[in-house]
Amino acid sequence: xxxxxxxxxxxxxxxxxxxxxxxxxxxxxxxxxxxxxxxxxxxxxxxxxxxxxxxxxxxxxxxxxxxxxxxxxxxxxxxxxxxxxxxxxxxxxxxxxxxxxxxxxxxxxxxxxxxxxxxxxxxxxxxxxxxxxxxxxxxxxxxxxxxxxxxxxxxxxxxxxxxxxxxxxxxxxxxxxxxxxxxxxxxxxxxxxxxxxxxxxxxxxxxxxxxxxxxxxxxxxxxxxxxxxxxxxxxxxxxxxxxxxxxxxxxxxxxxxxxxxxxxxxxxxxxxxxxxxxxxxxxxxxxxxxxxx
Numbered sequence: 001x002x003x004x005x006x007x008x009x010x011x012x013x014x015x016x017x018x019x020x021x022x023x024x025x026x027x028x029x030x031x032x033x034x035x036x037x038x039x040x041x042x043x044x045x046x047x048x049x050x051x052x053x054x055x056x057x058x059x060x061x062x063x064x065x066x067x068x069x070x071x072x073x074x075x076x077x078x079x080x081x082x083x084x085x086x087x088x089x090x091x092x093x094x095x096x097x098x099x100x101x102x103x104x105x106x107x108x109x110x111x112x113x114x115x116x117x118x119x120x121x122x123x124x125x126x127x128x129x130x131x132x133x134x135x136x137x138x139x140x141x142x143x144x145x146x147x148x149x150x151x152x153x154x155x156x157x158x159x160x161x162x163x164x165x166x167x168x169x170x171x172x173x174x175x176x177x178x179x180x181x182x183x184x185x186x187x188x189x190x191x192x193x194x195x196x197x198x199x200x201x202x203x204x205x206x207x208x209x210x211x212x213x214x215x216x217x218x219x220x221x222x223x224x225x226x227x228x229x230x231x232x233x234x235x236x237x238x239x240x241x242x243x244x245x246x247x248x249x250x251x252x253x254x255x256x257x258x259x260x261x262x263x264x265x266x267x268x269x270x271x272x273x274x275x276x277x278x279x280x281x282x283x284x285x286x287x288x289x290x291x292x293x
Contacts (some may be wrong), residue, residue, distance in 0.1 A: 003045040005196060006078055009071050011038035012050060016060050016068050061121070080122075093279040097144040099128035099135040100221050103197060104150055104167065104238060104266050112286040120279050121193070131199045131219060139269055144206040145280050147269045147289065153205055162284070164266040167293035171254050173234035181210060185257045193233035195224050209236055225251060238264075240293035263292075 014024040015035060025032040043050050050064035056250060060068065096116060117123050128138060137154055139147045141159055148164065155161070171184070177192070178184075193211035201210070201217040218224045221241055228235050229250045244262040245251050268287050270276070276284070 004042050006075070008038045008042040008045070009075055011035045012042055013068060013075055014073050015039055015051075015058070016064070020058055021169065059112040076280075085157050093123060093277040095124040095126060096120075096279045096283065097128070097137050097146075099130060099144045099147040100285065101132055101135060101149040101266070102129050103131075104148070104241070105129060106240065108290050109148060109287070111172045112149065112283055115286055116279055116282050117258070123279055131197070133199055133202070136269065139271055142271065142274075145270065146283060149267055149269060150199075151265050151267050152199070152203055154234060156269075158271060159269050160272050160274075161226065161267045161269045162288065164268050164287055165262045165290045165292050166265045168239045169236050169262045169264060170239045170242070171234060171236055171256060172228055172233040172246070172251040173254055174229055175249060177231055177234065178254045182252070182254045183257050184254050189256065195235040197224070197235040236262075 010028065011034075014028055015018050015021055018024045018027060021036045021039070022033045025035045028035065039050065040055045040228065046067075048063050048067060049061055050067060054059055080116065096113075098113065112125070113125060117125060126144070128135070128144055130138070132152055135144070135147040135149050136156055136159065138144040140156075151163075173192075189211045192212060194210060194215040196210055196215050198219050199215040200206045201215065202256055212233075216227065221237070223244055224235055224237065225242065227233065229245075234254075242251060246253060268284060270280070274280075
């Protein structure tokens with residue numbers, strides 16, 4: 001059983017940090033005699049002398065300094081608990097589970113999450129990453145609250161989707177393969193291996209983006225870029241995800257003779273039976289403001 005109260009600990013910790021009962025009292029909005037009495041009763045209750053008292057000087061004892069090192073974290077945790085209780089009374093959300101498609105995962109989406117946590121500081125974030133169909137499964141099985149995916153151009157049962165930002169797709173290859181000829185013809189693409197995201201290879205309605213006779217499938221952008229830079233094939237990727245690699249010369253952009261620029265778009269998804277809480281609604285509002293890439 002505790003032999004002290006949080007008020008006693010507050011009086012003690014504040015006195016150590018302020019250097020006197022008077023300054024501690026001013027900070028806490030109490031009388032100096034009240035603070036002095038709370039510290040004195042704390043010393044009696046725990047049977048430890050915490051301060052050396054002199055006429056014009058108050059200094060913590062060695063035992064007092066040791067006690068302070070443990071007392072201060074207790075007050076911090078008590079403050080967190082108090083805030084949590086307030087959150088529970090206000091019926092505010094306690095967690096937000098989001099899954100982001102690794103194809104389009106970027107800082108703009110993470111900034112949306114950050115803004116939500118600033119509005120709900122005690123919110124626990126659970127962040128997942130994966131391919132579109134993996135995220136759809138997480139949403140439908142209620143393992144996450146919200147998902148952001150590259151569109152698969154088809155509806156899914158039990159899923160509500162909202163279009164988000166559009167993004168431009170470009171062709172990239174290794175600098176050695178592209179060379180000085182930055183315009184390729186269809187036959188050149190067909191005869192060279194293509195690197196595609198696994199979800200593209202697995203969805204027949206996306207096979208229009210597979211132009212080569214031979215392709216390799218990958219699960220994430222990092223592997224795709226590495227394989228392209230090593231000359232293992234060419235790829236179609238979101239421009240905004242590879243700008244740094246283009247600037248560094250790891251990969252080179254090229255165009256297809258007679259081809260047109262292509263854009264895809266992202267979608268925000270959640271289960272149709274999901275009750276949206278304020279944190280979820282706030283993330284959706286922020287995500288909907290994101291500009292096209």
